[in-house]
Amino acid sequence: MVDPYEWKVFPVVAYNSDIGLELGAFGVVNRLGPPNVPYHWSLSAQAAASVKGGPNGKPELPVHDDNVNLDWRSLDGRWRVRAGAWFWQAANAGFYGLGNQSPGTGAVGATSERPTQYTRSELVGQGAVAYQVLPTVRVKAGLEVERIAPVIYAGSTLDLERSEPLLLGLNTHVSALGFASIELDTRDQELDPTHGVWLEASVRGSPGPVTGNTLTFGAVTGHARVYQELWPGRLVLAARAMVDAAFGNVPLHELARGGFTEVWMMGGSDGVQGIPEGRYQGRIRLAMNLELRARLFQFGAFGQKFGVGLVGFADAGRVWADWSPRPDLDGTGVGLHPSFGGGLRLRWGETVLVRFDVAYAPRPASTADEPLGIYFDLGHIF
Numbered sequence: 001m002v003d004p005y006e007w008k009v010f011p012v013v014a015y016n017s018d019i020g021l022e023l024g025a026f027g028v029v030n031r032l033g034p035p036n037v038p039y040h041w042s043l044s045a046q047a048a049a050s051v052k053g054g055p056n057g058k059p060e061l062p063v064h065d066d067n068v069n070l071d072w073r074s075l076d077g078r079w080r081v082r083a084g085a086w087f088w089q090a091a092n093a094g095f096y097g098l099g100n101q102s103p104g105t106g107a108v109g110a111t112s113e114r115p116t117q118y119t120r121s122e123l124v125g126q127g128a129v130a131y132q133v134l135p136t137v138r139v140k141a142g143l144e145v146e147r148i149a150p151v152i153y154a155g156s157t158l159d160l161e162r163s164e165p166l167l168l169g170l171n172t173h174v175s176a177l178g179f180a181s182i183e184l185d186t187r188d189q190e191l192d193p194t195h196g197v198w199l200e201a202s203v204r205g206s207p208g209p210v211t212g213n214t215l216t217f218g219a220v221t222g223h224a225r226v227y228q229e230l231w232p233g234r235l236v237l238a239a240r241a242m243v244d245a246a247f248g249n250v251p252l253h254e255l256a257r258g259g260f261t262e263v264w265m266m267g268g269s270d271g272v273q274g275i276p277e278g279r280y281q282g283r284i285r286l287a288m289n290l291e292l293r294a295r296l297f298q299f300g301a302f303g304q305k306f307g308v309g310l311v312g313f314a315d316a317g318r319v320w321a322d323w324s325p326r327p328d329l330d331g332t333g334v335g336l337h338p339s340f341g342g343g344l345r346l347r348w349g350e351t352v353l354v355r356f357d358v359a360y361a362p363r364p365a366s367t368a369d370e371p372l373g374i375y376f377d378l379g380h381i382f
Contacts, residue, residue, distance in 0.1 A: 006030040006039070008352065012048045015376040016269050018277040019063040019090065020052025030351055033075060038190065038350065041072040052092070055113040062091040080130040082142075086122075093120040094267070094278025095158045096367075098166055098255070099321035099329025100337075102280060104367040111155035116367075118158045119151035120253060128179075136186050140202075144177040148253055166283070166322060169251025174211045179204035187227060191353055192293075192380065194236050198225040202259060208249065217248035221259040225382050233295065240289040240382040247283065247323065255281040263287070265317065266337075267365075270381045272317040274339030274359030274366060274373035282319035282330070289315045289382060293345070307347035311357070311380075315339045337365040341373070345380075353379050 012024035028044035045068040054060040067086030073079065096102040096116045106116040128142030149172040152159050162170055181202030187193040205218035221244045228237045242265060244258030256278050257264045264270055265285040268277035272287050291313040298307045316338045321329040341359030348354065359373035360366070366373075 004032050006032055006349065006351065008349075012046060013376075014048075014378075015374060016050070017370055017372065017374040018094070018268055019050040019092070022048050022050040022063070022065070024048025024065075028351070033073065037073055037075060037077050039071075039073065040075060041070065042351070043071075044069050060091070064089045078132040080132075080138075081128070082130075083127045085125045088124070089119070089121040091119045092117045094256075094276055095156075095252075095281065096279055097157055097161060097281075097329075098164060099282055099326060099331075100280060100319050100335045101329065101331040104279075104364045106157035107160045110157050110160060112153045112159070114153045114156055116157055118153060118156060121149040121151075122253070123147040136184055138183050138185065139181070140183065141180045142178070144179070145174070146177065147174045148172065148251065150252065166250075167252060168249050169213075169215050169253065173213045173215065173251070175206045175208070175213070175215060175251070176211050177204055177206045181221075187225075191351065192347060193227040193238070194229045195227050197227070199223070200259075200261065215249045215251050217246055217250045217254065219244060219246035219250075219254065219258060221245075223259055223261065235295075236293040238289075238291045238293060238380075238382065240287075242287045243285070245284045245323075250283055252281075255283065256285075258285060266319050267317075269373075269375045269377060272315040272337065272339055272361070273313070273341060273357060273375065273381070274315070274361035275317070275337060276367055276370040276373075279365065279367070280317070280319045280337070282321040283323065284320040285317070286319070287315070287317040289313060291380075293380075304349055307345075309345035309347070310342065311345060311355075312342040313340070313357075313359075315359070337361065339365070339373070343375075355380060 007029050009027040012026045014022040024047050026046045030039040030042045033040040047066045049061045050063040051059055052062050065088050069084035072081045096106050124146040126144040130138050130140040132138045181200050184199040187196035200223040202221045208214050208216035223242045225240045246254055264277055265287040266280040267275035291311055293311050295309045316336045318335050339359050339361035343357030346354040357375045
């Protein structure tokens with residue numbers, strides 16, 4: 001008889017050039033479902049912190065990432081409910097300035113030992129419900145309540161530029177964010193697709209007065225992923241494009257990420273790799289990714305099935321500080337920032353994929369402190 005439960009408990013040992021070496025513990029239990037449903041429910045939890053050299057050269061613990069998540073699917077595959085809570089804090093969150101031509105060294109005259117950083121602390125609770133309207137179409141809706149607590153270092157770029165009218169939400173505040181989306185999904189699987197498309201259009205918004213602030217804003221997102229098998233069982237071409245546009249009194253933390261499926265769009269481990277997280281920020285963000293994924297071989301060990309693969313990729317992105325032209329912040333012309341790289345993949349069973357990537361972005365997108373992006377984590381970036 002097949003065991004309907006799949007358990008995995010292991011230490012978190014991850015690396016990200018933005019946050020350093022992440023250490024902690026992660027556990028997940030999956031109640032497996034019928035063949036058309038990857039699992040009936042999945043409960044996971046993580047407690048982790050990162051270690052990285054600080055501005056004085058001594059090791060510090062800049063990032064804390066603790067979370068618990070529940071993912072439930074009905075056995076007929078039509079309903080899916082997700083709920084989670086997490087605490088995330090980064091003492092080295094990036095801010096180099098607004099717009100597409102922010103300098104890699106931050107503002108001229110910055111005197112802080114952390115000239116391009118600030119501390120961002122987030123305590124978040126989120127719930128979302130999805131319903132499969134048609135075999136390939138689903139709708140989603142959800143609510144997120146978050147407490148954001150920025151700390152600005154004296155003499156940093158953010159401190160010097162805090163009078164910029166586009167920079168809002170620089171004090172501790174609570175916000176309620178509602179979101180909704182519609183998706184078209186023809187992928188053969190979520191973990192490691194070989195063919196199909198995933199298209200998403202989403203909206204989100206926050207009524208500031210409900211939580212006692214003036215940060216009323218909205219945003220729209222277009223997100224497309226395409227997968228095409230070039231050599232059956234061996235080679236897959238994958239592409240992604242995202243655009244996110246926010247309007248109203250948009251807080252700082254929304255200028256670098258976006259979407260129902262939240263992504264750090266310009267830089268970081270799941271956006272344009274090789275560009276430091278927070279390197280470019282603005283109300284409108286564009287990111288594009290192209291990957292060639294090769295499956296090399298499979299093997300069994302300790303009663304588990306494993307697969308090994310290689311990936312090569314090229315990414316590019318751009319931001320616009322505001323809806324109206326700001327050549328002082330964005331420059332002129334196409335302004336795309338490219339990056340290139342490759343990596344390894346290790347698939348473990350049916351629900352875990354480990355990735356190791358190295359990415360390079362030509363300066364000024366990369367910086368002297370982060371000349372390469374190095375990422376060791378779970379899952380493809382898309």
